[in-house]
Amino acid sequence: MFDLFKLELFKLRKKLRAWLGPILVFLLITISFPLTVELASDDLKNVFYSILWIASLLTVMVSVEGIFLEDYEDGTLENFSVANDSLFSMVLIKIFIYWLLIGIPISLLGTFFSVSMTGEMSSFYIALPSMLISTYIFINLFALGNSLSLNKGSVLGALITMPLLFPILILLGKIVLNANFGFEISNLLLLMLGVLLLIIVFIPFIISFIIRTHLE
Amino acid sequence: MLKKLYHQFASPKTYVVLVNKMYPYIFYFSLCIYTIALVWGLAYAPADYMQGNSFRIMYLHVPASFLSQSLYLVMAIAAAVFLVWKVKLAAYMIKSIAPIGALVTFIALVSGSIWGIPTWGTWWQWDARITSTLILFIMYLGLISLHGSFTNFEKADKFISVLVLVGFVNIPIIKKSVDWWSTLHQPASITLTNKPSIDPSMLYPLFFSMIGFSGLIICLVILSSKVQIFNREGNKSWVKDHV
Amino acid sequence: MSGSAMLEVKNISFSINQNRLFQNLSFNLSKGQAIHVKGSNGSGKSSLLRILLGISSASKGEVIWDEEIGKVFLGHKNVLKNHLSVADNLHLHGLDVAHPEVRSILKDLNLDQKAELLVGNLSYGQQKKLALVRIFLNQSSVIILDEPCVGLDDQTRRLITTFLTTELGKNKSIIYTSHIPLELPSSEVIIGIL
Numbered sequence: 330m331f332d333l334f335k336l337e338l339f340k341l342r343k344k345l346r347a348w349l350g351p352i353l354v355f356l357l358i359t360i361s362f363p364l365t366v367e368l369a370s371d372d373l374k375n376v377f378y379s380i381l382w383i384a385s386l387l388t389v390m391v392s393v394e395g396i397f398l399e400d401y402e403d404g405t406l407e408n409f410s411v412a413n414d415s416l417f418s419m420v421l422i423k424i425f426i427y428w429l430l431i432g433i434p435i436s437l438l439g440t441f442f443s444v445s446m447t448g449e450m451s452s453f454y455i456a457l458p459s460m461l462i463s464t465y466i467f468i469n470l471f472a473l474g475n476s477l478s479l480n481k482g483s484v485l486g487a488l489i490t491m492p493l494l495f496p497i498l499i500l501l502g503k504i505v506l507n508a509n510f511g512f513e514i515s516n517l518l519l520l521m522l523g524v525l526l527l528i529i530v531f532i533p534f535i536i537s538f539i540i541r542t543h544l545e
Numbered sequence: 546m547l548k549k550l551y552h553q554f555a556s557p558k559t560y561v562v563l564v565n566k567m568y569p570y571i572f573y574f575s576l577c578i579y580t581i582a583l584v585w586g587l588a589y590a591p592a593d594y595m596q597g598n599s600f601r602i603m604y605l606h607v608p609a610s611f612l613s614q615s616l617y618l619v620m621a622i623a624a625a626v627f628l629v630w631k632v633k634l635a636a637y638m639i640k641s642i643a644p645i646g647a648l649v650t651f652i653a654l655v656s657g658s659i660w661g662i663p664t665w666g667t668w669w670q671w672d673a674r675i676t677s678t679l680i681l682f683i684m685y686l687g688l689i690s691l692h693g694s695f696t697n698f699e700k701a702d703k704f705i706s707v708l709v710l711v712g713f714v715n716i717p718i719i720k721k722s723v724d725w726w727s728t729l730h731q732p733a734s735i736t737l738t739n740k741p742s743i744d745p746s747m748l749y750p751l752f753f754s755m756i757g758f759s760g761l762i763i764c765l766v767i768l769s770s771k772v773q774i775f776n777r778e779g780n781k782s783w784v785k786d787h788v
Numbered sequence: 789m790s791g792s793a794m795l796e797v798k799n800i801s802f803s804i805n806q807n808r809l810f811q812n813l814s815f816n817l818s819k820g821q822a823i824h825v826k827g828s829n830g831s832g833k834s835s836l837l838r839i840l841l842g843i844s845s846a847s848k849g850e851v852i853w854d855e856e857i858g859k860v861f862l863g864h865k866n867v868l869k870n871h872l873s874v875a876d877n878l879h880l881h882g883l884d885v886a887h888p889e890v891r892s893i894l895k896d897l898n899l900d901q902k903a904e905l906l907v908g909n910l911s912y913g914q915q916k917k918l919a920l921v922r923i924f925l926n927q928s929s930v931i932i933l934d935e936p937c938v939g940l941d942d943q944t945r946r947l948i949t950t951f952l953t954t955e956l957g958k959n960k961s962i963i964y965t966s967h968i969p970l971e972l973p974s975s976e977v978i979i980g981i982l
Contacts, residue, residue: 339879340880407861411861492684493711503725542704544844699805780806
């Protein structure tokens with residue numbers, strides 16, 4: 330399991346555009362939003378969290394697009410199945426590594442932005458946990474969509490994944506709303522964590538079934 | 546014995562023979578019922594005291610929204626049957642229901658919008674029901690495009706079944722969360738959720754229109770499933786005689 | 789038939805959509821034996837190998853392996869990453885370029901000077917040769933190759949033949965498809981039907 334982790338990390342780490350690229354894309358999206366509204370107005374403060382959520386969603390969308398594609402096309406997945414290694418742990422590890430190399434950096438960046446934007450330390454407690462959890466969920470769901478649409482293009486993957494994400498977006502919106510009203514947000518964060526724990530094992534399981542079908 | 550029985554029951558041939566026998570009855574029965582319901586509802590039922598005559602579109606809208614969800618339920622059952630027991634007929638059913646589900650959902654959306662113009666003064670409201678119906682519509686389109694992009698139908702069957710089931714788990718979550726979201730963004734001035742009780746003079750035609758419309762859609766599903774069976778098993782000798 | 793069969797294939801048939809590829813194929817594979825699968829293009833040779841490997845499943849029939857038999861497979865896909873160097877690719881397969889055994893094989897294949905090159909910059913034949921390194925150094929008791937000689941020069945083809953002959957001598961088994969026969973000792977021929 331640890332060897333697998335090291336190999337997968339090696340693979341992604343060696344491919345700069347696959348992990349540094351998305352982080353830069355996140356940066357670009359977050360700075361391009363303020364350009365479209367008047368800086369002086371308070372609007373930006375109100376919609377800033379929405380920008381963060383959508384930016385992280387788009388970033389995950391473009392980064393996870395090729396999560397299994399290369400390994401599928403060069404025969405790595407096939408080889409995996411011949412060697413009787415567990416596809417499930419491979420998928421689980423791959424998703425975790427994507428979160429490690431993309432999810433965590435953009436969560437930190439987003440948190441930094443939100444603190445400097447609002448000028449309040451409280452945004453730290455809103456942005457960081459919500460982004461850490463939500464990016465992990467996004468990566469899982471996009472990985473699921475892209476495993477279905479493997480080698481059929483990322484548009485199809487996005488089309489079938491996006492509807493599954495709406496509840497999470499709504500939850501994120503609710504977190505910000507509650508925080509603005511000064512309500513407790515920890516219960517909502519726990520709810521989102523619960524969702525993550527539910528899917529963290531289940532989705533890789535479905536994905537490994539899908540990949541096995543692709544290889545047939 | 547039991548296994549044999551079930552294989553026979555689930556075979557496309559038995560299905561086609563059975564369906565061929567039943568098709569004319571279902572078709573004419575539902576056509577009659579729906580016509581009666583429409584005539585009754587459009588011409589005889591009194592106008593609503595608040596909405597005037599515009600409410601009459603509900604004889605199309607309500608059955609369509611009902612079917613948009615129940616067709617998905619049928620697909621989910623078929624998907625489970627296909628993945629667990631590998632019954633090919635179930636996979637054909639998913640493939641043939643998906644476009645019809647999309648069509649029905651589209652009808653529900655459009656008729657809802659048309660209904661909304663005189664009632665709400667706008668054709669689009671960020672109402673929980675409408676939003677989740679729109680999401681459902683996109684999900685149907687996703688299913689269709691997923692199946693359409695594979696040349697190996699057996700793989701495509703498995704993929705579409707997985708996606709149908711994942712979506713099925715998600716539908717109630719989407720509905721619930723959208724509900725939650727919309728109550729938070731707009732006060733309950735216009736909600737469809739708490740309908741005032743319907744007068745029996747409207748209820749009976751509505752009930753008949755549900756049955757009639759569902760029957761007609763079932764006929765459409767039967768036709769489309771026969772096309773599927775012909776496409777997939779066209780080289781078998783019985784197909785030419787029955788389909 | 790010498791020794792006990794490690795693989796038993798019973799009456800397998802295979803079809804994609806409505807297209808039948810082969811029907812009622814049966815054979816055994818025992819230790820130290822080589823099987824050459826012949827057939828025209830599109831006859832289902834690759835599909836047969838994939839069924840034997842357990843990647844695909846047959847439409848009908850059974851494939852029974854002796855338990856716990858390690859298999860190594862090289863198909864049309866090279867299992868190499870274009871954006872990584874030769875050394876990194878070997879690392880992904882658990883091989884170290886500095887290891888003397890790996891070095892000597894790379895030398896045999898004329899790849900010893902290319903360790904730091906990116907695989908994407910190698911020629912088709914060189915990539916194919918690099919893919920073979922993994923096969924040459926494996927410990928599995930069954931070697932399955934799908935068209936191993938395509939795009940390779942005579943020298944490399946001879947290397948493959950020598951390697952496979954040695955492996956047969958070690959009581960390993962081989963199944964391969966090839967339009968060019970490899971002239972292995974005790975080669976048995978079966979043919980994909982249709």
